[in-house]
Amino acid sequence: MNPRALALWSLSAVTIALATGNPVYRVVVLLCALNLLVVMRRPGTSLRGLVIALVVAAVIAMAVTTLASHTGHHVLASLPSGIPVIGGPLTFEAAAFGVATGLGIAASVLGAASLSVVLQPHELIDALPAALARTGAAVGTALNLIPGVARSAVEIRDAQRMRGWRSRRIREWPDLAVPVVLTALESSLTMAEAMEARGYGSGARTHYAEQVWRGGDLIVAVVAAVAAAVFVGLRIAGVITDWYPFPDLAWPHVEVAGVMCCVALTVPLLVWRR
Amino acid sequence: MTVAANVSLTGFRYWYPNAREPALNGIDLDFADGIALLGGASGSGKSSLLRVFNGLVPHFHGGMVSGSAKVCDHDVVTTTTRVLARRVGFVFQDPELQSVYAGVDRDVAFGLENVGVAATEMPGRVAEALERTGISHLRGRAVATLSGGERQRLALAGVLAMRPRLLVLDEPLAQLDDAGARALVSTLGELASAGTAVVVAEHRFEHLAGLPGRRLAIDSGRVVDPGERFTTRISGAELRIPTHAVPTRAGATGAWGLTDVATGPAGAPLLEGVSLVGRAGEVIALVGPNGGGKTTLLRTIAGLLSPISGSVERAPGRVAFLPQNPMALLHRPTVAAEVAWTLRAGSLGRDPGDILRDLGLAHLAERDPRDLSSGERQRAAIAAVLAGAPDIALLDEPTRGMDTAAREALCRVVATMRAAGSAIVIATHDKQLVGALADRTVAVGAGSARELTTVAVA
Numbered sequence: 001m002n003p004r005a006l007a008l009w010s011l012s013a014v015t016i017a018l019a020t021g022n023p024v025y026r027v028v029v030l031l032c033a034l035n036l037l038v039v040m041r042r043p044g045t046s047l048r049g050l051v052i053a054l055v056v057a058a059v060i061a062m063a064v065t066t067l068a069s070h071t072g073h074h075v076l077a078s079l080p081s082g083i084p085v086i087g088g089p090l091t092f093e094a095a096a097f098g099v100a101t102g103l104g105i106a107a108s109v110l111g112a113a114s115l116s117v118v119l120q121p122h123e124l125i126d127a128l129p130a131a132l133a134r135t136g137a138a139v140g141t142a143l144n145l146i147p148g149v150a151r152s153a154v155e156i157r158d159a160q161r162m163r164g165w166r167s168r169r170i171r172e173w174p175d176l177a178v179p180v181v182l183t184a185l186e187s188s189l190t191m192a193e194a195m196e197a198r199g200y201g202s203g204a205r206t207h208y209a210e211q212v213w214r215g216g217d218l219i220v221a222v223v224a225a226v227a228a229a230v231f232v233g234l235r236i237a238g239v240i241t242d243w244y245p246f247p248d249l250a251w252p253h254v255e256v257a258g259v260m261c262c263v264a265l266t267v268p269l270l271v272w273r274r
Numbered sequence: 275m276t277v278a279a280n281v282s283l284t285g286f287r288y289w290y291p292n293a294r295e296p297a298l299n300g301i302d303l304d305f306a307d308g309i310a311l312l313g314g315a316s317g318s319g320k321s322s323l324l325r326v327f328n329g330l331v332p333h334f335h336g337g338m339v340s341g342s343a344k345v346c347d348h349d350v351v352t353t354t355t356r357v358l359a360r361r362v363g364f365v366f367q368d369p370e371l372q373s374v375y376a377g378v379d380r381d382v383a384f385g386l387e388n389v390g391v392a393a394t395e396m397p398g399r400v401a402e403a404l405e406r407t408g409i410s411h412l413r414g415r416a417v418a419t420l421s422g423g424e425r426q427r428l429a430l431a432g433v434l435a436m437r438p439r440l441l442v443l444d445e446p447l448a449q450l451d452d453a454g455a456r457a458l459v460s461t462l463g464e465l466a467s468a469g470t471a472v473v474v475a476e477h478r479f480e481h482l483a484g485l486p487g488r489r490l491a492i493d494s495g496r497v498v499d500p501g502e503r504f505t506t507r508i509s510g511a512e513l514r515i516p517t518h519a520v521p522t523r524a525g526a527t528g529a530w531g532l533t534d535v536a537t538g539p540a541g542a543p544l545l546e547g548v549s550l551v552g553r554a555g556e557v558i559a560l561v562g563p564n565g566g567g568k569t570t571l572l573r574t575i576a577g578l579l580s581p582i583s584g585s586v587e588r589a590p591g592r593v594a595f596l597p598q599n600p601m602a603l604l605h606r607p608t609v610a611a612e613v614a615w616t617l618r619a620g621s622l623g624r625d626p627g628d629i630l631r632d633l634g635l636a637h638l639a640e641r642d643p644r645d646l647s648s649g650e651r652q653r654a655a656i657a658a659v660l661a662g663a664p665d666i667a668l669l670d671e672p673t674r675g676m677d678t679a680a681r682e683a684l685c686r687v688v689a690t691m692r693a694a695g696s697a698i699v700i701a702t703h704d705k706q707l708v709g710a711l712a713d714r715t716v717a718v719g720a721g722s723a724r725e726l727t728t729v730a731v732a
Binding site (some may be wrong): 044056120121122148152156157158159161162163164165175178179181182186187190191192193194195196198199200201202203204205206207208209210265 | 328330333356357359366368371372374376377382385387388391396397400433573576578593595597599603605615619644657659
């Protein structure tokens with residue numbers, strides 16, 4: 001697969017997810033993105049952390065909206081009005097709006113996550129324009145350091161624990177944090193030294209793997225771009241309407257054309273194979 | 275036209291930023307081809323000198339220089355490292371921090387990309403470099419899945435792909451097992467025969483002793499005559515430690531034990547069916563190839579890694595653990611404070627100066643551990659974990675980066691601890707250390723750990 005085609009698909013998914021507050025479209029985009037990640041993720045890549053983080057973010061968004069928005073006719077419960085911000089009626093409409101917000105966050109993040117979950121960092125870097133090649137290489141290197149820093153953090157924790165460090169005492173946390181930070185800084189310097197020694201920054205860079213466009217890549221890019229453009233066009237034209245549950249909750253209005261645009265995001269699964 | 279390495283340093287002096295004393299103090303050196311082996315004590319200036327060859331000193335590290343230094347007909351002082359990189363390849367001590375990209379092939383190609391080699395030419399050069407370093411089978415692998423030894427060879431492949439005229443290696447054998455070390459030495463010999471000049475700084479010369487070429491020694495920032503003292507050490511002399519009596523096993527008490535243990539990181543068994551017992555007053559050496567599971571076994575004994583099955587027992591008392599990376603331990607402003615921290619955390623009423631003296635670190639007691647050479651850091655880390663005579667001491671590659679004198683000091687400390695009743699387990703590739711200290715040797719690899727009847731280090 002061509003990383004630029006996937007980047008275009010990702011941009012299209014995020015655009016559709018953010019172009020409307022309608023939870024139906026957002027659910028379809030979310031399912032398409034999740035399907036892509038499950039089927040096309042890099043071997044050995046776990047989605048567990050991403051999904052947990054998304055669920056947490058969505059729940060927080062829903063909770064904040066429910067607690068802070070006191071509009072709506074269907075009252076679920078009431079908090080004493082003396083409590084700042086969250087005091088007042090908690091409504092079913094606010095909770096529904098919170099769900100739609102959470103879905104929007106989840107669909108957008110999953111759409112963007114395809115770039116990091118499906119592609120190797122260097123594939124993404126290679127897809128950057130030539131003017132950003134050096135920056136991209138630096139970013140890629142920094143990304144490559146992250147697993148090492150995580151490993152060294154575990155190693156440092158274990159080593160300090162064996163010397164008598166106890167995680168229960170807050171005042172002892174600097175004994176863990178300081179070596180982790182210092183080691184990360186030192187690793188960065190060593191990496192920079194190694195990059196310099198291998199000619200980094202000596203002139204125009206070339207790429208080991210040229211990224212070629214194949215027929216499938218073109219289909220994905222064109223279909224995704226057209227889907228996003230049509231969806232946004234229909235939204236501007238008022239054919240696809242937004243959804244607002246206040247003051248009375250109502251089912252979101254769904255246009256078949258809008259759903260078709262969202263469903264078109266499944267195209268990578270039809271033409272690409274992992 | 276091939277450009278000769280033509281290394282020429284005349285009266286070269288170098289001061290690190292804010293340093294009063296020069297790290298390199300009047301270096302005069304000339305060579306054009308072949309192999310040069312560079313020996314010297316920890317902190318003598320080996321790494322600084324190597325960094326002159328590709329301009330990291332002074333361009334990356336800053337500081338002041340005087341005198342002249344030319345490499346491949348370039349003036350090092352006026353030519354940046356990134357330009358010299360086209361002629362000079364440099365392999366650093368720590369292979370983990372040389373991998374720029376996540377994939378093996380791509381990482382080897384990194385230097386080629388930097389100097390603008392055509393995309394059509396790169397695959398051939400990558401394949402050639404992988405072949406030359408004996409890791410063609412690693413093509414397509416993720417760098418994160420490689421062992422330390424494989425990573426060392428990957429780092430070398432990345433440098434060789436650029437076809438350097440001068441190849442500089444800073445302690446390349448530090449993490450290699452016996453087979454890896456032999457393969458590397460063979461590769462270096464072939465490169466030298468093919469016209470590449472090679473400079474190797476090392477403490478472990480037992481593998482390099484057979485290589486032809488010059489022997490250089492550096493002492494206090496000066497290149498000195500290797501002389502008999504250095505020649506003896508470079509040829510791989512045995513460690514000199516006091517003789518010790520092998521403890522009487524019958525009376526020794528068990529300090530730790532593994533019963534039918536399966537263990538490995540992330541719940542995947544790397545070792546299975548391991549049953550071992552360690553006794554008080556005994557040194558056990560764990561030997562075996564890179565990636566064989568020595569560190570995993572140490573961590574399991576330490577209790578840092580829970581066994582997947584089987585049981586681990588430890589007698590009550592303090593357990594000390596030295597990880598491979600000494601920087602995992604060092605975070606206090608001075609070496610003495612580092613040792614004092616361990617003693618305070620363990621409520622051990624000892625004098626930090628004792629272990630510092632034993633390990634030859636008394637003169638570094640007030641230095642910041644992060645300003646020390648790699649060998650000195652390693653000793654500081656050992657002092658930090660062994661302070662206060664632990665009941666069980668687990669040491670992972672303790673002689674990494676150490677010169678002979680430091681290794682002998684370590685041997686003395688371990689021998690003293692053994693005499694005092696500590697149970698000690700050492701994971702190492704250092705044959706001499708095993709020969710000097712081990713009461714029992716356990717081979718770890720191929721999914722199991724078994725006791726050897728005779729000492730054989732892989």
